[in-house]
Amino acid sequence: MADWILGEFGTSSALLKAAEQLRREGHTRLDTYSPYPLDGSSEALGLPRSKIPLIGLAAGLSGATLGYVIQWLTNAVDWPLNVGGRPPHSAPTFIPITFESGVLLSALSIFFGLWLILRLPQPYHPVFDLEEFRTASSAGFWLSVESVQAAAEKEQLVRRLRSLGAVQVSIVPERR
Amino acid sequence: MKSPSDRVDEAGVDRAVEREFPMGAAETADGMDRRTFVQLLGTSLALSGLAGCPRAPPEKILPYTRQPPDLTPGNPLHYATAFATGAYATGVLATSWEGRPTKIEGNPLHPSSRGAAGLFEQASILQLYDPQRARLVKYKGVARAWKSFLAETRQRLDYLLEANRAAGLRFLLDPSGSPTVEDLRRRIAAAFPNARFHAYEALDRDNAYQGARLAFGRPLETLNEFENADVILSLDADFLQCVGPHLRHSRQFAARRAPGPAMNRLYAVESMLSVTGTMADHRLRLRSSEIQSFALELLSELVGKHRLGALAAIASALGQPLDAGPRAAWVRAVAADLARHPGRSSLVVGPRQPALVHAIGHAINSALGNFEQTVRFTRPVPLEAEAGSAALAALAAEIRDGRVDTLVITSRNPAYTAPANLEFPSLLSSIPNVIYHGWYEDETWARSAWTIPAAHPLETWSDARAHDGTISIAQPLIAPLFNGIPELELLASFVGEVDKNAYQILRESWQKKTPAADFEQRWERWLADGLVPGTAFSPERPSVRWDALNAAIRGAGKQDDAAPPGQRPLEVNFVGDYKVYDGRFANNAWLQELPDPITKLAWDNAALLSPATAQRLGLGQGEVVTLELRGRRVDAPVFMVPGHADDAVTLPLGYGRSGMEGVARGMGFNAYLLRHASAPWFDSGLTITSRGKHHPLAVTHDHWSMEGRPLALQSTLAEFQKNPGALDELRGPTETFHRPVDYDQAPHRWAMAIDLSRCTGCSACVVACQSENNIPVVGREQVRRSREMHWLRIDRYFSGPIEEPSVITQPVACVHCELAPCEYVCPVNATVHSDEGLNEMVYNRCVGTRYCSNNCPYKVRRFNYLHYTQDKPAPEKLMMNPDVTVRARGVMEKCTYCVQRIERVRIQSRIENRPIRDGELQTACQQACPAEAITFGSLHDQSSRVSRLHRDPRRYDLLHDLGTRPRTAYLVRIKNPNPELA
Amino acid sequence: MSALFPPAANTIVRVAALVLLAAPIIAVGTLYAYANSPLYTGQHDQIEQVIQFDHRHHVRDDGIDCRYCHSSVERSPYAGIPPTEVCMNCHAQVWNKSPLLDEVRARYFTDRAIAWNRVHRLPQFVYFNHSIHVNKGVGCVTCHGRVDRMAMAEQVAPLTMGWCLDCHRNPAKHLRPVDLITEMSWEPAVNRDQLGKELMEKYDVHTRTNCTTCHR
């Protein structure tokens, strides 16, 4: 069965060093845990650039276009009424809604995009099985290696973590 | 689409009879009552479900069983009839939808209407449906059958006849010229030789008739033909609004206001600022008591300087020479002007002035050779020439002596309108058998033994005479809604004709008069035309009895007291009210809510005085004071009116009612309580003491000044001709970012023109609009909160010195801007433009943001802050114009240029495949206007009256610099002052 | 081994989240579908009448022209519900004993109106004028359907503002010769649009879509 190896470190810098080290040694399925974002954690884990900005941009542009087109279709094309002698297609007055709809769609897609990328909500996760791990969100700095199969590898990892300065190391099984 | 039959709802009226509640919008107290709670539930339902969901239970359609032949469901019919206020009748056309009268308009064929309709004629439609009208024949408060009244009265009369040949039988009638009433009276007199007839109305014309008697030796009716008059001098005569055939007067007067050589000139001398006063080219404010000496001064001036031969006869009578001062200059100028226009001038004297002033007026007119030119005479229209307090005093004396056993009253509520010193109410109570034929359970009703509900003019057959004697046959449009009894039937019952209805009585008396074979055809024609041709009185040609006049003048002492302004004792003036007349219209919510043409007061009257006098007495606007005169007291709020004579107070009559009429009760104060039979019109020695309270008056327009803004413009003939281009910056195209919308393709280009030179501010248009467009009445409390709903309002501005202000009135309704500021701010397209340039208001799309009203620079939009139409009693629902949506709570509304009329005429013309003719289409306001100040039509038609007026040099646009491009154009008011007085 | 949530929680929470997001969308969709359905517009409702009047019989079998009963249709905004006397014109002679007509006779002789239930109902703020439509070649059947096939009169058209506008924006294909307005089964020999154009010329048809055309 696959297990997760978790190690707690005293300081964020120790954590980051350890992660860096393990990655160099070829461990890919690493992750760090900290109560607040750590500068350099992304680099330590070697993560690619996030897609979220692209999502936001695309959604924003399409939202704005949609907003303008709706106004134009309804007020200038489908039923162009004589409203106070103003031209049916009065572009300047369409700007505010165009902008707002752009922002709205962009924000929504960033919000939901984030949860999709992070696969959240996910109230259960193997790491939560470890009682000590509760410190991770308030004070502790943890490092995890994902579902390790071979017993030998587990042994080796536990030792390696200790040697990298982990205060404590635990093994939690994956449940389905 | 509403089927006609929807509204033919027999149950409706009965329901109204069952549940009585105040007409018009009730006072709305804050807080949550039961109805509010139900509404809340309803609201929440509307919120939850889809509003306007048609799953309601099916509507009923009730077709006729036998459809009247000339009736097409869905198309209105018009009937000619007549409506009399006082002795004079005005011919009107009543609109009827499947038997429901909904609107009253003028009869173009009638001499005193000429197609125009006044406030009272139009508003009377509301009184027809007034659920508070008297409903039951009662004896001492107990409901009785009409039959039993007839029987018991018969018995009593027989008894009286035996006892003393009915010496105790008296009639107190409303003055009228009805030939049929005349017949009946003759026959009653024959049956009861000792019976006596009296006539009384609070706003009598005794002075005029006595003046004629003094000048000519017999009472005569004075007819003014203003179309022939170049110079008019009005001595306390409000001939454009109240006196005589004012509709006719207005039209004739307005016809001569077009700038140019033919323009007339009006001098007005009066105490309280009147509608006529606002139109005057020169106005002299004098206390009513000073006007007689003014007349004498004028007379002496004409005699002395202008040597009018005829007047020399009384030269000896005129002692006092004309002293110096502004007033003297005035007199000289006027005298000179009159003398310059012999036969083309006219001197009008108001009924409030004593007989002598009238006589002097006749003398001057005759000396100026105005007889047969601008002034004509006929025999009096009413059967009794004297119908005022004198007449009533005579009757009162008889009652006091116990010589009256049975008094039949058809006069309007004498217990209320009688001068206080007669103590008429208690006298009435002392009479064994009073029979009162009245509209309401009013003050008189409460003191009468037999009380009989009167039928409304639209409910009964009758006939009446116009100012010149022309007879109209008044026909009913609907059966009496509240069991009203026609006056004719009541009178006929005294000569035993108990089984005949008014129609038979009327027809028979006419058949006797016209034995012609073709009576039937004639009768039909009379009904169709609304008048009987050739029944105008033949002209009288009286001549002035100089000696008598001579004596009278010698007898008359100098009236003014020498004391300088400020120390003189306060003079009190009693005037008929513009809105409720003598009080007979006090229960008419339309008239109560109508802002007074001068004061802009609604729902109340007040003690009117000049700002200077108010200052002297240390009184503020709306301060409650106690007025005391000859030991009688009444409390009233004071109201300052610029241009009112100093040291004088004017009290409009007709308010402070204590009868059973829910609308009238509690509104204003009762000025009759101060009125004395010996001085019914003005009196001296009034004392005022403040009560230290303040009464919140409902004023719709309390700002006097125009703040130097070019809104309601007036100029003089001279100035205008000097510089005709002065208006160019107030008209013509304005800069705009937008390519102007092209209206050339549209079939019409609707527009309106309002000529301020013609508009007198009489407000007939406001009532016409209210009647045509189902405009709700909101009640005094709502008007105080300035939520009145009138689509058309009349602005009134004062300019110049506050003592001698120049006044201008300006009707303002939606001006239908081509670049309408209200439209582009509406978030839901509820107000947009039609291809013909109408600013359309779509009630059913409106969500009620009120943004349009905020952004309307003319503030002509009206918002239904509460459900004003909801509390309408059922009978009033019958009065609604089915062509106009009745607006619900929370939606905006405004003038539509009477689009319902436009569409009706359009559809008719399209069916007949012809264009709409100019003049075929009239808006309600235009139709009612006696001065023809309002014109409506299409600008596409270059020859149409409206496009000519839009090209008029006097044309300008209201708030032109805002670039809204209004479709309603205004024409500057031009005045024609006398250079000598400049 | 003491996680706060069991593994199943993941699925549960995710499904719940989706439902929460979808709910409002579904609600609005349903409401919209309802508003567009005959349920809302009241089409094809069978409306009972106090008297079982059968249009099939009068129109199809007897071939009585619509205008015989709805006589003001060419002169007035309202087509007009026939006065009872119109029924009696015929039924004084025919079926003058029929129990079906007892009510009619009773009402006629006691001069009490027959209370019909309205079938075509427009809101109070809508002003529809029959005369102009009929005079410009819009046939009865165009809006009222094959009345000659209705046992009980029913509303065929949705009578929504959109429906009115469709025709007012493009009337040609709804027009017919004026002399055939009451024809139930009329079909143009030539192509409809072509005829429509000619008729628009002939009758000088100018449909209007201004608000005040219907709302005043």
Next chain:
Amino acid sequence: MEPVGQPDALDPAPLLVGVKDDQTVTQIIFRPVWERTRRGWWILFLIGLGGVGLLITAISVTLARGIGAWGNNIPVGWAFGIVNFVWWIGIGHAGTLISAILLLFQQKWRTSINRFAEAMTLFAVMCAGMFPVLHLGRPWFAYWLVPYPNLMRIWPQFRSALTWDVAAVSTYFTVSLLFWYVGLVPDLASLRDASKSRLQRIVYGIFALGWRGSGRQWHHYRIAYLLLGGLATPLVVSVHTIVSFDFAEGLIPGWHSTIFPPYFVAGAVFSGFALVLTLMIPARRFMGLEQVITLKHIDNMNKVLLATSMMVGYGYLIEQFMGWYSGNIYEMYSVLNRMFGPYALIFWLLILCNVLAPQLMWSRRMRTNLAVTFGVSLLVNVGMWCERFVIVVVSLHRDFLPSSWAMYRPTWVDLSLFTGTLAFFGTLFLLFLRFLPAVSASEVKELRQELSEHAEEKAA
């Protein structure tokens, strides 16, 4: 307590006082959530509920009887309703401004107060959002402002600033909500893990969505949070700009003015900061947050208050100047009417509160004096309400034609609606303080980290 991050010339007072390590932060910030409900809280809460009851009554009456229950009339078609709307929306701007704009400018002092301010924003916008619907004559048709294909074939009219409002306000509320929630998630996770009671752990656990604070999560989270801030920044400016269009679009003297957008935005920030101060000064005291919300924060906010006050003051000045400079009789009259008309008192009151009172903030002693700050912040709240009253009511009650001039007097319903929303706002805020961390723990920890590194560098 030795302060972390020594004060220096630029940075007089410390941002954090006596927070040794993350545990302390957790303790300080989560204590209010964990401890037993205090009596004081209950009292305030019940008062709040009473006010909410009043609000519900007033709303019911308004719906049942119509706008007639208010004091509005013709010409004053808009009054308390819109005044309150603009006032609340304005207040709603501080939150986003603090958290978004200061985030972009990387202002350290923002971290302790942004959560607080964002919550305020949300609740203020809720209060504001009520009025545009309530003030409709037929509120049940409010959905007609939304474009949807319907049986009438008719659409909203997008030239009207009101349709812009709908878009702006709803967008603003949504985005603020998302931004606030995203910021909350790490703290919720922390609460899930650090709380004692199982119930708390489960509830917070559900809303924490299973946040683990893993490097991969932070990786996306940071950029997302930054972007939302980036979006909120122009948004917050646009919203009050559009609100100002409600008036600037009109042609009424006193409305028809091009300076409205900037001066409305400034006013919004002004009032928002004022209310943040009004709420924060007592809150930090009673909730023992002095260590994380220090005088430094108060000081900085007072500076912003002063700056925005000057901008607003400039706005007033220019308005009157333009009134005169335009040479337009109507504009000139409206200026005079503001200053000397029947409502002059309110105008001078707003000058006192918005322009004069904040001048105290030139002195640091005043800026760091809690009593003074609290007083001034209250005055500014009053002043900003008066400003909106002057703009809306005083402009309307006397416009072009003197014939239609009239006075406006509020009814008890008007007053209840306003006080009711105040209570509603307060109630929501109490709930927030009770059940959510009023200060962002994760961000404060991050800040503490930075500050200590900063200190070490200086030490070295």
